[in-house]
Amino acid sequence: MRRLVLLCAGVFIALATGCDDYIIPPPVIEEGISYAEQVQPIWDDKCVSCHSGNMDPDLRPEESYEFLMTNGYVDTLNPESSLIYSKLLSGAHASRATEEEKLTILQWITEGAQNN
């Protein structure tokens, strides 16, 4: 009987702590992404602690654009197939970048991956 009471208490804790059914809407990304002002800050904030020359891709401010463009990380014909974008969708990387950051990078590639 005591077990049953505790079991019910456990279920109660799980349910009583609160439920909601929120669907997070996808962020709206504006056109005209600037690499220097919108993409590089993402690398600076989330990536360069590891990707600072010791680990590919090199995402330091002075190196990142050149590295991404010459090592096959960006595919402007199929932006969603770009290696840099697909890396952001899987595994540990997916948990570090927000949806807005991922879509900003995708938009930058879609707009031709300019060094602007």
Next chain:
Amino acid sequence: MKKNIYLAVLLCVGCLGWATMTFAQEEEDNRPISPPFGAELLIDNQTTVNPGKGGFSMEIQHRFSKIEKIDDIFGIYGSANTRIGFNYGITDWAMVGIGTTRDYMLQDLNWKFRIFTQSRSGKTPVSLSYFGNAVLDARPDENFGPEENYRFIHRLSYLNQLIVSRAFGSRVSLQVAPTFVYNNSVPEGFKNANASIYAGGKFQVLGFHSIILEYNQPILKTDEDVYPNLAAGVEIGTSTHSFRVFVTNYNSIILNRSISYNQNNFFDGDIMFGFNITIRFR
């Protein structure tokens, strides 16, 4: 997918069928059997095993990144996910645990109650446990949508699971577990409420060393593809430690995410190496 559900149900029915056959045995030794699994965890799913009153254990769970190329030594140089957790036995049949996971900054509080245990005579043919958790996603607020809609509760998800296990002699143990997961917030394309059927097994092959398998089939349709979780490996057991090395197609570690979001298809080669270490302090 239907085929997979049938397989899981068949395993469940087989388990109960065997239980009924042995129920008729004449000798009555109603003491509980030895623990059917080596630790509280099999690979990522809980077992019916509890640490016992005053028992304390530590879990280290590690997933390398996806096996893609030789350059990163099959995922070992890639970005990894790690969980560290602790379990404590309040009584012989009740356990509480806490843990923290690197990806998505997940903080979990979990509890497990053993409702009854398989007896040696077969009078109680299976063991039954209830496992539940509440998981907090501690990432910054901007990960939960527009600021005006943000509520703390959106960070939480819950899992409830009934685990039925059966030891077939001392070498083979199987378990099945209907599982329900509820996420208070999900991105578009996924569901708040998710359910799955889980099946797992241990096949002891040499001393305390076993082959271990897990399969978890989500049963509710989502707009985005969510693939079943499959893992296979070996367990190396000692009196105080349990080491498990395996390949798996899910790197979330926490089941709440694996069941709701796993987009790695085992049969497309989306697999990774992982290992678990459980250390018992009693």
